Amino acid sequence: MPLPGIEDGRRRAIIERMEPLIDGGRFPIKRTLGESVVVEADLFADGHDLLAGTIQYRREEEPDWRETPLAPLANDRWRGSFSVDRLGRYRFRIAAWVDHFLTWRHDLARRETPEDITVALVIGGALVEAAAQRAGNDDALKLRTWAARLRGDAPLALRRATGLNPELEALMRRYPDRRLENHSEQVGDVVVDRPLARFGAWYEFFPRSCSAPSGHGTLHDCEARLAYVAEMGFDIVYLPPIHPIGQTHRKGRNNSLTAETNDPGSPWAIGSAEGGHKSVHPLLGSLEEFRHFLAAAEARGLEVAIDIAFQCAPDHPYVGEHPEWFLHRPDGSVQYAENPPKKYEDIYPFHFEAEAWEPLWLELKSVIDFWIEQGVTIFRVDNPHTKPFPFWEWLINAVKSEHPEVLFLAEAFSRPKIMYRLAKLGFSQSYTYFTWRNTKWEIEHYMAELTRGRVREFFRPNFWPNTPDILPEYLQYGGRAAFMNRLVLAATLSASYGVYGPAFELLEGRAREPGSEEYLDSEKYQVRDWNLERPDSLREFITRVNRIRRENPALQHDWNLRFHPADNPELLCYSKWSDEPANLLLVVVNLDPHHTQSGWVDLPLDDLGIDSTHPFQAHDLLTGSRHLWHGSHNYVQVDPARSPAHIFRLRRRIRTEHDFEYFF
Amino acid sequence: MPLPGIEDGRRRAIIERMEPLIDGGRFPIKRTLGESVVVEADLFADGHDLLAGTIQYRREEEPDWRETPLAPLANDRWRGSFSVDRLGRYRFRIAAWVDHFLTWRHDLARRETPEDITVALVIGGALVEAAAQRAGNDDALKLRTWAARLRGDAPLALRRATGLNPELEALMRRYPDRRLENHSEQVGDVVVDRPLARFGAWYEFFPRSCSAPSGHGTLHDCEARLAYVAEMGFDIVYLPPIHPIGQTHRKGRNNSLTAETNDPGSPWAIGSAEGGHKSVHPLLGSLEEFRHFLAAAEARGLEVAIDIAFQCAPDHPYVGEHPEWFLHRPDGSVQYAENPPKKYEDIYPFHFEAEAWEPLWLELKSVIDFWIEQGVTIFRVDNPHTKPFPFWEWLINAVKSEHPEVLFLAEAFSRPKIMYRLAKLGFSQSYTYFTWRNTKWEIEHYMAELTRGRVREFFRPNFWPNTPDILPEYLQYGGRAAFMNRLVLAATLSASYGVYGPAFELLEGRAREPGSEEYLDSEKYQVRDWNLERPDSLREFITRVNRIRRENPALQHDWNLRFHPADNPELLCYSKWSDEPANLLLVVVNLDPHHTQSGWVDLPLDDLGIDSTHPFQAHDLLTGSRHLWHGSHNYVQVDPARSPAHIFRLRRRIRTEHDFEYFF
16 A cells, blocks of 8 residues: 555654754865764754664765764754864755654653553563574574563563663663664765864065066075065965966066066966966976975975966967857957956957867866876865855865865955855865954954855865955055954954065055055065065064964864954954863953953853852963953953054963862 | 666656655645646756657645656756645656657758758658557647658658658647656645635634623623634634633732632633533533534634644543553653643643554544534644654545645744645744744844745744733833834735734733733733723724735735845835736834834845836835835935834836826
8 A cells, every 4th residue: 555755654753953054955065184073963863762862973985874873952953063184075854753662661661550660661561572683693592682681571660670770771772773764864964074174374575586686486486485484483375377378468577568578468468389187387387396396395284275367368379279168249359358348358258158168167177187297285266156155065075085185275365155165165275354344343243144154164264464466455554463353253253364575464455546445566466575674564473373273273273263352342262162172261352453452351260160269360362461351341442553462371270180170 | 688677767857856746755835726736846867869848746645647748958857837726635756758759850940951851751650650640639630741741752842841840849748758768766746725725814812801891801801802803804813712711720810829719710721520521611601602603703714723633631531531641650640741840730731652542533523523524624732842743644634535625824933944844744824933033134044045045835924913921022012103113024024824812903012020921910820901992003004904915915925025125224114016917015113113224125026026117116005105206226214103014006107009008
């Protein structure tokens, strides 16, 4: 008697609202190696029967689920967790079932009459006997012994106590009757990345400026620059495109329409007769020299990220070889990039609606594959929001299925939903609006969105105070203190951050014109001569901040951020903590780069694990100064001329088992 | 060159977060005839191109989608709506596409050089020509004319103006190029019910008490009771089970374990030698008399709801005929209902984990089908949370696919997630926690959950101040005013409400014992003799409240509820409004049944459409008194001895086009 659509109507356990799931499981959540995935769901069934449930999880390529139990919280919510210890993709779902033994045990404890208890013990004996058959190992014998004791001749009270014995419950929980178990309707996916996807400091520089004033820098010159970057404590060196640059419609200095003979052009105008996306600009060097540069970086403990800008200069070989990948105008010319009235004649976008979209996708993937072969594993992707989302989803998944160590940073300064979509579909990290968030209200609300909201499961922020495209007004007008407090904010609010240097450490704040965020004499269009040894350089300060980041695990995560009240709107106050090892930092930033600001901050001592009956030490890791604080209400004063921020390590009294007290 | 899993990579439109969807579309939302479904989603694409999108919807059995446009709100959110005008099931999804004409038009307005405009007009001409081919009707000629004008010899400015002509845009919007459109990954379902599913007043009574003191009431006696119920303004008469009642382990008065000879037993102990779920209790009458009762109710404008309690007395014919549907204990006896230490020996639950679950499901459906054949279309389902959720989902969907007019009310006073699951899977209405929500905080928060939260899309509340199982303490100790204010709350907070009478209108407040919510001398176990003509009966008051509900469309919906501040915690103040026809009610309830309470209420006059520069009238529909109010801050005083609530109709100044002013 078939009931259409009903597999087995006796499966009574219901699983709802499993989390974390992105769009019902359509997209994966993200983790890094060693992190855990906390899974929750509503589990319930009809009637009074008790349930049991597990998380089932496996690496994508494994055939069998591993399991870890779920435990009830309150209001029919259950929780469990599992750790991810391999790169790649994991899957998880929930299994739940009505557990007749647990129900029987629960009821047995409440039965009152000898008749009821007697019948119940017979039923319980059968349940335990059935478990013995499922066990089929050494435990089977144990279970049969338990069953015999339930059904035996001992006094009723004793047999009842046997039924309630926790050892029996523990054993029975290992052999539940799961014939009628249900599975969550959704399956969740987890992409597991290297820790560098979560925690790292980026340093961007233009290779061609590395030998100024003597001319166009080479990769060999860049190798010499690596020590400078590594000593500041950065983890990743990111280079703008290193490919040949087009001549046709080449832009001149300050984005002028006509280039002078020696103007090098924008590195994002990729491609010339000398090659395209798989070539190195001849003035920078050869492919072999690039590989040498990679090795030199690795020797310094630095990784290299290169720029992926999927667009062509008019001279790019693709334009002639694959006209079908470009949109042609009625006059036969190739459609250049435009956003009327703005025109970018030096850039031809790919025409992703072309009939030949599949060969185009495969060719673009071959670009990534090519650089992976050279040894690159981090790609900063230029303007991903101007190429179709399905393309990126396919590309990133295809690359990461072969190279799970590869990371992609999305340079999309676009609308919120577009930025989040890119993160969902696979980008490992994303540029953010931090670049323009300056006030306390702005920062607190944006950080709540990033670290408390649902987006945190897939959107990993990477905070940049500046980029070659963006010199924020705050830096234009705030002077040295502005650079310092933006650095502290980026480096302590977000586990991943980056600066575009040497413009940053050399306090470059001159815009092309008032109201513009473009740099004057932008390196995008010319070689710049930076004096790295300038006494006002932030090099030392950056070194200190990066060292603090490395030494304090609390700064290596995003979700542990917590803001605290300060009675001065220019003072931003927040803490980050980690458990293992125990580490508690309190950051106070003066958002006003011009004036000393002071005020009282309020700390929730209990939540922070601080004994409110004793003083505790606030040790400023930036200046080395130490303050003895007491209670939740403490005074701070921040002079931007000296140091526009405190990064306090809070050293607390700990009571050990031997009653010995110490600060850590 | 196949790319696995990619249908067509050129489909660039993204559709996210479509709403309303329950669990990603796993369950339907609910509407009643004539209501609209407002659909929202995030729509966006890569780059700068403009999008267009539509809601596609159809009745489940229709092959083709109908369409209605989506319009952008802000932040990439789009909205549209469609109306449902037939019972049954609708489906909806979203279609969206990158619209090259709209993009072209947007860009044309911003182009600056004659060269750019000239090329653009050629491109635009081709776009319009292509639309003409798609149109293939009278509009094709029109479009070709437009295309010719774009490409013609007229001055450039004129041709550009042609391209920007709104008439052309309107015409082009009718023939978009949708070859690369995308559809939402989810499809939403809508169950469309009769308006009675949204708005109706229920009256429950025990048929066997209808002829007291002369003996066991009959269906014939019940017919005489219908006038009384109809005159009070109720819409639905709900009868507890009308089937034969078992003898074995029959419960006596006040739930005593042994019944006296004349004790009638609980109507929920269904089944005896005289029949089961498809039989009428012989003392009530015959099946033919039941059909006569239905007709008599219909003649009074009343619908009849019967009780579905899927459980059996030990004497039920099923027990002998289908032992496979019951759980047998080791001693051979059938397992009775129990929740240790509580035992219900007079009730055998069905064993839904039986091997023979399919025949059982089909038999239970045949019970519903049987009563539908007799003319019943509303079923109040007893304790649905003690039968498997998959069973109800199958049953309700199966019944409603054949009889979309049928309604099911879930009597589940259980945990929140269980109640919501039952509503999701198909129950048309649900009992609620209203029965125990007495304080201002409790009521405001519960109503926010029901009328503002996501549950409102599937959970239709039905508010009961009392039931045969529940005499809340508030009614036990609050006296007449308590009954009155609970009635006003139920009838005005919720479009659907019900009372168990005559216990309610006769102010029955005696509990079996202190601390119990069971009625003393409960009708569940004995015939009661109610004096309907008692002078303190609430009959008149109920009549007035039900008339107010019928005359004021604002009270016929749930989502229009809005609470307003009152500076006295015992005063609950809320408004409901409707647009067509214009109707604005303000309810002020004194939650304290013992003392006069007074205070100031604050109304958001602008939001309520009240001209704050003129007085407005607050007309108490309960007492007939009229107050002239002015401004947002007004004084109220509520004496529970007189009337524990105001139901004000607010009559506002309206300025017409001829500057004539009136109150409505």
